[in-house]
Amino acid sequence: MALLRTGERICASCGGIIGKHRPGCLGDDVVEVISTYTRQQAIEDGILVDCEQAPMGEMRRQLLKWPLAMTATAFHRYVWPIVEEANLPPGQSLEGRFWDLIWMFHAAVKGPVSASRIDSRNLLFDFYCIVADPAVSSNEVIDATAKSGPEGMRLVTLKAVSGPGDDGAPVITFMLPEED
DSSP states (O other), X not given: OOOOOTTOEEETTTOOBTTOOOTTOOOOOEEEOOOOOOHHHHHHHTSEEETTSTTHHHHHHHHOXXXXXXXXXXXXXXXXXXXXXXXXXXXXXXXXXXXHXXXXXXXXXXXXXXXXXXXXXXXXXXXXXXXXXXXXXXXXXXXXXXXXXXXXXXXXXXXXXXXXXXXXXXXXXXXXXXXX
């Protein structure tokens, strides 16, 4: 897969890059890429959280082949809240919360846990999580299991998106279902 770079020209009809049209394309309108935003830039800007840093990277490699990042919104709500007054119960840790998340994604991909495949690159998966914020988000449900669990327990749905990273190698990004 070719990655777009600033200044490259693509066919407006088929998306072919540098004069290489897709089969059957007769389009001759060309547009120039004026700007690109890389995954690394999103990590540096704080839009994405790099889940390859210790200890998460070692844990991720036990279950997943591809590097993982999460949107800051999802990471700070479900893995590690950054607000000082987050009232997580004793025993909650970054490592434990992150492990639960990747384990449930792994189980959803392998099949024992239900998941909704949006398309070949996007998957919605569910997991239970204690959320410090008392407000219930649109991707959270307080079901019978959550009601019988600790305070703040919710059934949470996240979206996993796979695709090429900055160098074209495959990567995974976890995000809220409404995020892109």
